[in-house]
Amino acid sequence: MIATRTALPALRAARTVAGRRFNSTAATPPPPTPEKKASNTPLIFGLAGVAGLAAFAYLNRSEAKAPAKPAVPALEKDTWIPVKVSKIDKYNHNTKVYRLDFQGDDAKDKVSGITVAGAIVVKTPEGEGEVLDKKGKPVIRPYTPLSPPDQRGSIDLLVKEYPTGNISKWFGTLTPGAEVHIKGPILKYEYKPNTFDKGLFVTGGSGVTPAYQFLTHALKDKSDKTKFTLLFANVNEEDILLRKEWDALAAANPDRLNVVYFLDNAPAGWSGEKGYVTADKITQYFPRGEGEKVQAFVCGPPGQYAAISGKKDGFKQGELGGALKDLGYTSEEVFKF
Numbered sequence: 001m002i003a004t005r006t007a008l009p010a011l012r013a014a015r016t017v018a019g020r021r022f023n024s025t026a027a028t029p030p031p032p033t034p035e036k037k038a039s040n041t042p043l044i045f046g047l048a049g050v051a052g053l054a055a056f057a058y059l060n061r062s063e064a065k066a067p068a069k070p071a072v073p074a075l076e077k078d079t080w081i082p083v084k085v086s087k088i089d090k091y092n093h094n095t096k097v098y099r100l101d102f103q104g105d106d107a108k109d110k111v112s113g114i115t116v117a118g119a120i121v122v123k124t125p126e127g128e129g130e131v132l133d134k135k136g137k138p139v140i141r142p143y144t145p146l147s148p149p150d151q152r153g154s155i156d157l158l159v160k161e162y163p164t165g166n167i168s169k170w171f172g173t174l175t176p177g178a179e180v181h182i183k184g185p186i187l188k189y190e191y192k193p194n195t196f197d198k199g200l201f202v203t204g205g206s207g208v209t210p211a212y213q214f215l216t217h218a219l220k221d222k223s224d225k226t227k228f229t230l231l232f233a234n235v236n237e238e239d240i241l242l243r244k245e246w247d248a249l250a251a252a253n254p255d256r257l258n259v260v261y262f263l264d265n266a267p268a269g270w271s272g273e274k275g276y277v278t279a280d281k282i283t284q285y286f287p288r289g290e291g292e293k294v295q296a297f298v299c300g301p302p303g304q305y306a307a308i309s310g311k312k313d314g315f316k317q318g319e320l321g322g323a324l325k326d327l328g329y330t331s332e333e334v335f336k337f
Protein backbone atom coordinates (compact mmCIF):
# COMPACT_ATOMS: atom_id res chain seq x y z
CA MET A 1 0.00 0.00 0.00
CA ILE A 2 2.71 2.43 1.03
CA ALA A 3 4.90 1.29 -1.84
CA THR A 4 2.01 1.89 -4.26
CA ARG A 5 1.44 5.37 -2.90
CA THR A 6 5.16 6.10 -3.18
CA ALA A 7 5.14 4.91 -6.75
CA LEU A 8 2.21 7.07 -7.81
CA PRO A 9 4.07 10.38 -7.85
CA ALA A 10 6.82 8.72 -9.92
CA LEU A 11 4.27 7.56 -12.45
CA ARG A 12 2.56 10.96 -12.47
CA ALA A 13 5.93 12.69 -12.87
CA ALA A 14 6.77 10.43 -15.80
CA ARG A 15 3.40 11.17 -17.40
CA THR A 16 3.79 14.92 -16.78
CA VAL A 17 7.28 14.98 -18.26
CA ALA A 18 6.09 13.03 -21.27
CA GLY A 19 2.96 15.17 -21.61
CA ARG A 20 4.73 18.50 -21.26
CA ARG A 21 7.46 17.59 -23.74
CA PHE A 22 4.95 16.17 -26.20
CA ASN A 23 2.67 19.22 -25.97
CA SER A 24 5.47 21.71 -26.23
CA THR A 25 6.83 19.81 -29.23
CA ALA A 26 3.38 19.85 -30.81
CA ALA A 27 2.72 23.54 -30.04
CA THR A 28 6.14 24.70 -31.15
CA PRO A 29 6.88 24.64 -34.86
CA PRO A 30 9.22 21.82 -35.78
CA PRO A 31 12.88 22.74 -35.73
CA PRO A 32 14.15 24.01 -39.08
CA THR A 33 16.66 21.27 -39.68
CA PRO A 34 15.75 17.59 -40.03
CA GLU A 35 18.90 16.80 -38.05
CA LYS A 36 17.55 18.41 -34.83
CA LYS A 37 14.12 16.84 -35.27
CA ALA A 38 15.69 13.47 -35.75
CA SER A 39 17.89 13.80 -32.63
CA ASN A 40 15.28 15.13 -30.07
CA THR A 41 12.11 13.15 -30.55
CA PRO A 42 13.41 9.66 -29.86
CA LEU A 43 15.26 10.99 -26.83
CA ILE A 44 12.09 12.57 -25.45
CA PHE A 45 10.00 9.50 -26.06
CA GLY A 46 12.85 7.35 -24.90
CA LEU A 47 13.21 9.22 -21.58
CA ALA A 48 9.48 9.34 -20.98
CA GLY A 49 9.25 5.69 -21.89
CA VAL A 50 12.03 4.70 -19.54
CA ALA A 51 10.54 6.73 -16.69
CA GLY A 52 7.09 5.33 -17.43
CA LEU A 53 8.40 1.80 -17.65
CA ALA A 54 10.35 2.23 -14.42
CA ALA A 55 7.25 3.51 -12.65
CA PHE A 56 5.13 0.76 -14.16
CA ALA A 57 7.66 -1.86 -13.10
CA TYR A 58 7.74 -0.36 -9.60
CA LEU A 59 3.95 -0.33 -9.40
CA ASN A 60 3.80 -3.89 -10.67
CA ARG A 61 6.44 -4.91 -8.18
CA SER A 62 4.38 -3.49 -5.29
CA GLU A 63 1.22 -5.11 -6.62
CA ALA A 64 3.02 -8.39 -7.10
CA LYS A 65 4.17 -8.28 -3.49
CA ALA A 66 2.75 -11.17 -1.51
CA PRO A 67 -0.57 -10.16 0.08
CA ALA A 68 -0.52 -9.75 3.88
CA LYS A 69 -0.72 -13.11 5.56
CA PRO A 70 -4.07 -13.88 7.16
CA ALA A 71 -4.23 -12.97 10.84
CA VAL A 72 -3.72 -15.83 13.26
CA PRO A 73 -5.79 -15.86 16.47
CA ALA A 74 -3.33 -15.72 19.36
CA LEU A 75 -5.59 -16.29 22.32
CA GLU A 76 -6.90 -19.59 23.60
CA LYS A 77 -10.03 -19.73 25.74
CA ASP A 78 -8.92 -22.62 27.94
CA THR A 79 -5.15 -22.43 27.85
CA TRP A 80 -2.80 -19.88 29.34
CA ILE A 81 -0.36 -18.59 26.73
CA PRO A 82 2.95 -16.86 27.53
CA VAL A 83 3.54 -13.37 26.16
CA LYS A 84 6.65 -11.24 26.65
CA VAL A 85 6.94 -7.62 27.71
CA SER A 86 8.74 -5.81 24.89
CA LYS A 87 8.12 -2.18 25.85
CA ILE A 88 7.00 -0.24 28.91
CA ASP A 89 5.85 3.38 28.63
CA LYS A 90 5.13 5.48 31.69
CA TYR A 91 1.62 6.93 31.39
CA ASN A 92 1.37 8.90 34.64
CA HIS A 93 2.50 8.72 38.27
CA ASN A 94 1.06 5.21 38.86
CA THR A 95 0.12 3.84 35.44
CA LYS A 96 2.14 2.31 32.61
CA VAL A 97 1.42 0.93 29.14
CA TYR A 98 2.86 -2.56 28.63
CA ARG A 99 3.41 -3.97 25.16
CA LEU A 100 3.09 -7.75 25.33
CA ASP A 101 4.47 -9.67 22.34
CA PHE A 102 2.88 -12.89 21.16
CA GLN A 103 5.27 -15.84 20.91
CA GLY A 104 5.81 -18.66 18.40
CA ASP A 105 6.64 -19.05 14.70
CA ASP A 106 3.86 -16.86 13.33
CA ALA A 107 3.96 -14.41 16.27
CA LYS A 108 4.06 -11.38 13.93
CA ASP A 109 0.71 -12.31 12.38
CA LYS A 110 -1.03 -13.13 15.64
CA VAL A 111 -3.91 -10.90 16.82
CA SER A 112 -5.99 -10.82 19.99
CA GLY A 113 -9.23 -10.93 17.99
CA ILE A 114 -11.18 -9.62 20.98
CA THR A 115 -14.74 -8.54 20.18
CA VAL A 116 -16.66 -5.80 22.03
CA ALA A 117 -17.01 -5.82 24.94
CA GLY A 118 -14.28 -8.28 25.73
CA ALA A 119 -11.19 -8.69 27.87
CA ILE A 120 -8.34 -11.04 28.64
CA VAL A 121 -7.36 -12.50 31.98
CA VAL A 122 -3.84 -12.26 33.34
CA LYS A 123 -1.81 -14.31 35.81
CA THR A 124 1.83 -14.60 36.76
CA PRO A 125 4.01 -17.47 35.44
CA GLU A 126 4.56 -20.45 37.76
CA GLY A 127 7.63 -20.53 39.94
CA GLU A 128 9.51 -17.79 41.71
CA GLY A 129 7.52 -14.60 42.12
CA GLU A 130 4.20 -16.30 41.30
CA VAL A 131 1.27 -14.36 42.83
CA LEU A 132 -1.03 -16.72 44.73
CA ASP A 133 -4.12 -16.13 46.83
CA LYS A 134 -4.66 -17.29 50.42
CA LYS A 135 -5.69 -20.73 49.19
CA GLY A 136 -2.49 -21.05 47.16
CA LYS A 137 -4.27 -20.57 43.83
CA PRO A 138 -2.96 -18.17 41.15
CA VAL A 139 -4.46 -14.67 41.34
CA ILE A 140 -6.27 -13.90 38.07
CA ARG A 141 -7.42 -10.43 36.97
CA PRO A 142 -9.19 -9.14 33.84
CA TYR A 143 -7.69 -6.41 31.63
CA THR A 144 -9.04 -4.72 28.51
CA PRO A 145 -6.32 -4.13 25.92
CA LEU A 146 -5.95 -0.57 24.66
CA SER A 147 -4.77 -1.86 21.31
CA PRO A 148 -7.30 -2.68 18.57
CA PRO A 149 -8.27 -6.37 18.14
CA ASP A 150 -6.49 -6.56 14.77
CA GLN A 151 -3.12 -5.25 16.01
CA ARG A 152 -0.55 -7.78 14.84
CA GLY A 153 2.15 -9.30 16.98
CA SER A 154 1.23 -7.79 20.33
CA ILE A 155 -1.34 -6.28 22.65
CA ASP A 156 -1.03 -3.14 24.76
CA LEU A 157 -2.30 -3.00 28.33
CA LEU A 158 -2.73 0.18 30.33
CA VAL A 159 -2.23 -0.93 33.93
CA LYS A 160 -2.74 1.23 36.98
CA GLU A 161 -0.82 0.11 40.05
CA TYR A 162 -2.71 -0.19 43.32
CA PRO A 163 -0.34 -0.12 46.33
CA THR A 164 -2.24 -2.97 48.03
CA GLY A 165 -2.95 -4.75 44.77
CA ASN A 166 -1.81 -8.20 43.68
CA ILE A 167 -1.51 -8.32 39.89
CA SER A 168 -1.28 -4.56 39.27
CA LYS A 169 1.57 -4.26 41.79
CA TRP A 170 3.35 -7.22 40.19
CA PHE A 171 3.01 -5.51 36.77
CA GLY A 172 4.86 -2.55 38.26
CA THR A 173 7.91 -4.75 38.94
CA LEU A 174 8.20 -6.01 35.34
CA THR A 175 11.00 -5.10 32.94
CA PRO A 176 11.30 -5.82 29.19
CA GLY A 177 11.72 -9.54 28.56
CA ALA A 178 9.47 -10.57 31.47
CA GLU A 179 6.83 -13.21 30.85
CA VAL A 180 3.10 -12.73 31.49
CA HIS A 181 0.43 -15.41 31.12
CA ILE A 182 -2.84 -14.52 29.43
CA LYS A 183 -6.05 -16.28 28.41
CA GLY A 184 -9.14 -15.26 26.46
CA PRO A 185 -10.93 -13.61 24.91
CA ILE A 186 -13.56 -13.29 27.62
CA LEU A 187 -16.70 -11.81 26.10
CA LYS A 188 -18.11 -9.67 28.89
CA TYR A 189 -21.09 -8.13 27.12
CA GLU A 190 -21.98 -8.63 23.48
CA TYR A 191 -22.74 -5.21 22.06
CA LYS A 192 -24.97 -4.82 19.03
CA PRO A 193 -25.66 -1.32 17.63
CA ASN A 194 -29.07 0.28 18.15
CA THR A 195 -30.27 -2.24 20.72
CA PHE A 196 -30.94 0.49 23.30
CA ASP A 197 -31.49 4.24 22.94
CA LYS A 198 -29.08 5.47 25.59
CA GLY A 199 -26.12 3.90 27.38
CA LEU A 200 -24.71 5.03 30.72
CA PHE A 201 -21.18 4.20 31.88
CA VAL A 202 -20.22 4.78 35.50
CA THR A 203 -16.52 4.06 35.89
CA GLY A 204 -13.71 4.67 38.36
CA GLY A 205 -9.92 4.61 38.01
CA SER A 206 -8.61 1.97 35.62
CA GLY A 207 -12.13 0.55 35.30
CA VAL A 208 -12.50 3.02 32.43
CA THR A 209 -10.68 0.81 29.89
CA PRO A 210 -13.74 -1.37 29.07
CA ALA A 211 -15.69 1.87 28.45
CA TYR A 212 -12.92 3.06 26.13
CA GLN A 213 -13.00 -0.15 24.09
CA PHE A 214 -16.82 -0.09 23.97
CA LEU A 215 -17.28 3.57 23.09
CA THR A 216 -14.51 3.90 20.51
CA HIS A 217 -16.09 0.91 18.77
CA ALA A 218 -19.71 2.16 19.01
CA LEU A 219 -18.90 5.74 17.99
CA LYS A 220 -16.97 4.63 14.91
CA ASP A 221 -20.12 3.03 13.54
CA LYS A 222 -22.09 5.83 11.88
CA SER A 223 -25.15 3.60 11.47
CA ASP A 224 -25.29 3.26 15.27
CA LYS A 225 -27.52 5.98 16.72
CA THR A 226 -27.11 5.00 20.38
CA LYS A 227 -26.22 7.93 22.64
CA PHE A 228 -23.84 7.53 25.57
CA THR A 229 -22.99 9.27 28.83
CA LEU A 230 -19.77 8.54 30.73
CA LEU A 231 -19.57 9.50 34.41
CA PHE A 232 -15.90 8.96 35.24
CA ALA A 233 -14.74 9.22 38.87
CA ASN A 234 -11.18 9.65 40.13
CA VAL A 235 -9.37 10.79 43.24
CA ASN A 236 -7.16 13.50 41.71
CA GLU A 237 -7.10 15.24 38.34
CA GLU A 238 -3.81 13.54 37.35
CA ASP A 239 -5.53 10.15 37.81
CA ILE A 240 -7.92 10.67 34.87
CA LEU A 241 -6.90 8.00 32.37
CA LEU A 242 -7.21 8.63 28.63
CA ARG A 243 -8.50 12.15 29.24
CA LYS A 244 -7.15 13.51 25.95
CA GLU A 245 -8.81 10.61 24.12
CA TRP A 246 -12.13 11.12 25.95
CA ASP A 247 -12.17 14.84 25.20
CA ALA A 248 -11.40 14.18 21.53
CA LEU A 249 -14.12 11.50 21.28
CA ALA A 250 -16.70 13.78 22.92
CA ALA A 251 -15.72 16.72 20.67
CA ALA A 252 -16.00 14.53 17.56
CA ASN A 253 -19.38 13.09 18.61
CA PRO A 254 -21.19 15.93 20.40
CA ASP A 255 -24.63 14.44 19.75
CA ARG A 256 -23.65 10.92 20.85
CA LEU A 257 -21.24 11.21 23.78
CA ASN A 258 -21.22 13.27 26.95
CA VAL A 259 -18.27 12.83 29.32
CA VAL A 260 -18.42 14.13 32.90
CA TYR A 261 -15.40 13.89 35.22
CA PHE A 262 -15.86 13.54 38.99
CA LEU A 263 -12.97 14.21 41.41
CA ASP A 264 -12.65 13.50 45.14
CA ASN A 265 -10.01 16.24 45.39
CA ALA A 266 -10.98 18.90 42.89
CA PRO A 267 -8.34 21.59 42.30
CA ALA A 268 -9.26 25.30 42.42
CA GLY A 269 -11.15 26.31 39.28
CA TRP A 270 -12.22 22.72 38.47
CA SER A 271 -15.17 22.84 36.07
CA GLY A 272 -16.17 19.18 36.43
CA GLU A 273 -18.06 17.50 39.25
CA LYS A 274 -16.80 17.18 42.83
CA GLY A 275 -17.25 14.07 44.99
CA TYR A 276 -18.74 10.68 44.18
CA VAL A 277 -21.24 9.73 41.49
CA THR A 278 -24.65 9.63 43.23
CA ALA A 279 -28.26 8.84 42.25
CA ASP A 280 -28.93 12.59 41.90
CA LYS A 281 -25.96 13.03 39.56
CA ILE A 282 -27.08 10.06 37.47
CA THR A 283 -30.55 11.62 37.13
CA GLN A 284 -29.01 15.01 36.26
CA TYR A 285 -26.73 13.71 33.51
CA PHE A 286 -28.71 10.70 32.38
CA PRO A 287 -32.44 11.47 32.70
CA ARG A 288 -34.70 8.66 31.59
CA GLY A 289 -37.18 9.77 28.96
CA GLU A 290 -40.63 8.22 28.70
CA GLY A 291 -40.40 4.86 26.90
CA GLU A 292 -36.66 5.15 26.34
CA LYS A 293 -34.66 1.94 26.34
CA VAL A 294 -31.57 2.38 28.50
CA GLN A 295 -28.60 0.26 29.52
CA ALA A 296 -26.16 1.05 32.34
CA PHE A 297 -22.61 -0.29 32.65
CA VAL A 298 -20.44 -0.13 35.75
CA CYS A 299 -16.69 -0.76 36.07
CA GLY A 300 -14.63 0.52 38.96
CA PRO A 301 -13.27 -0.23 42.41
CA PRO A 302 -15.30 -2.49 44.72
CA GLY A 303 -16.68 0.49 46.66
CA GLN A 304 -18.05 2.04 43.50
CA TYR A 305 -19.85 -1.14 42.45
CA ALA A 306 -21.46 -1.28 45.90
CA ALA A 307 -22.61 2.34 45.73
CA ILE A 308 -23.80 2.37 42.12
CA SER A 309 -25.02 -1.12 41.22
CA GLY A 310 -24.49 -3.47 44.17
CA LYS A 311 -21.40 -5.64 44.47
CA LYS A 312 -20.38 -8.28 41.96
CA ASP A 313 -20.47 -11.87 43.16
CA GLY A 314 -17.06 -13.06 41.99
CA PHE A 315 -17.38 -13.42 38.22
CA LYS A 316 -21.20 -13.37 38.50
CA GLN A 317 -23.30 -10.21 38.28
CA GLY A 318 -24.50 -10.35 41.89
CA GLU A 319 -27.67 -8.73 43.17
CA LEU A 320 -28.68 -5.31 41.88
CA GLY A 321 -28.28 -2.58 44.51
CA GLY A 322 -27.01 0.94 45.03
CA ALA A 323 -28.05 4.10 43.21
CA LEU A 324 -29.27 2.38 40.05
CA LYS A 325 -31.63 0.14 42.01
CA ASP A 326 -32.90 3.18 43.94
CA LEU A 327 -33.59 4.88 40.61
CA GLY A 328 -35.75 1.97 39.45
CA TYR A 329 -33.35 0.26 37.06
CA THR A 330 -33.95 -3.47 36.60
CA SER A 331 -31.12 -6.02 36.75
CA GLU A 332 -31.42 -6.49 32.95
CA GLU A 333 -30.72 -2.78 32.52
CA VAL A 334 -27.48 -2.91 34.50
CA PHE A 335 -24.27 -4.66 33.54
CA LYS A 336 -21.33 -4.92 35.95
CA PHE A 337 -18.02 -5.50 34.10
Ligand SMILES: Cc1cc2nc3c(=O)[nH]c(=O)nc-3n(C[C@H](O)[C@H](O)[C@H](O)COP(=O)(O)OP(=O)(O)OC[C@H]3O[C@@H](n4cnc5c(N)ncnc54)[C@H](O)[C@@H]3O)c2cc1C
Binds near residue numbers: 169
Ligand atom coordinates in the same frame (compact mmCIF):
# COMPACT_ATOMS: atom_id res chain seq x y z
C1 LIG B 1 -13.52 -6.06 32.55
C2 LIG B 1 -12.41 -5.42 33.33
C3 LIG B 1 -11.36 -4.83 32.65
C4 LIG B 1 -10.33 -4.21 33.35
N1 LIG B 1 -9.34 -3.61 32.64
C5 LIG B 1 -8.32 -3.00 33.30
C6 LIG B 1 -7.28 -2.35 32.57
O1 LIG B 1 -7.27 -2.31 31.34
N2 LIG B 1 -6.30 -1.76 33.31
C7 LIG B 1 -6.27 -1.79 34.68
O2 LIG B 1 -5.33 -1.24 35.28
N3 LIG B 1 -7.24 -2.40 35.38
C8 LIG B 1 -8.25 -3.01 34.74
N4 LIG B 1 -9.23 -3.65 35.45
C9 LIG B 1 -9.05 -3.83 36.91
C10 LIG B 1 -8.15 -5.05 37.15
O3 LIG B 1 -8.81 -6.23 36.76
C11 LIG B 1 -7.78 -5.24 38.65
O4 LIG B 1 -8.93 -5.21 39.41
C12 LIG B 1 -6.82 -4.17 39.12
O5 LIG B 1 -5.62 -4.19 38.35
C13 LIG B 1 -6.45 -4.43 40.58
O6 LIG B 1 -6.01 -5.75 40.69
P1 LIG B 1 -4.97 -6.18 41.81
O7 LIG B 1 -4.82 -7.67 41.77
O8 LIG B 1 -3.71 -5.40 41.72
O9 LIG B 1 -5.67 -5.68 43.14
P2 LIG B 1 -6.54 -6.57 44.12
O10 LIG B 1 -5.66 -7.53 44.79
O11 LIG B 1 -7.73 -7.08 43.43
O12 LIG B 1 -7.07 -5.49 45.14
C14 LIG B 1 -6.23 -4.94 46.12
C15 LIG B 1 -6.74 -3.58 46.55
O13 LIG B 1 -6.98 -2.72 45.44
C16 LIG B 1 -8.35 -2.26 45.45
N5 LIG B 1 -8.82 -2.30 44.08
C17 LIG B 1 -9.00 -3.37 43.31
N6 LIG B 1 -9.42 -3.02 42.09
C18 LIG B 1 -9.50 -1.69 42.10
C19 LIG B 1 -9.87 -0.74 41.12
N7 LIG B 1 -10.24 -1.08 39.87
N8 LIG B 1 -9.84 0.57 41.50
C20 LIG B 1 -9.44 0.93 42.74
N9 LIG B 1 -9.09 0.06 43.69
C21 LIG B 1 -9.12 -1.22 43.38
C22 LIG B 1 -9.09 -3.19 46.34
O14 LIG B 1 -10.13 -2.55 47.02
C23 LIG B 1 -8.02 -3.64 47.33
O15 LIG B 1 -7.91 -2.75 48.37
C24 LIG B 1 -10.31 -4.23 34.78
C25 LIG B 1 -11.37 -4.81 35.47
C26 LIG B 1 -12.42 -5.39 34.77
C27 LIG B 1 -13.54 -6.02 35.54
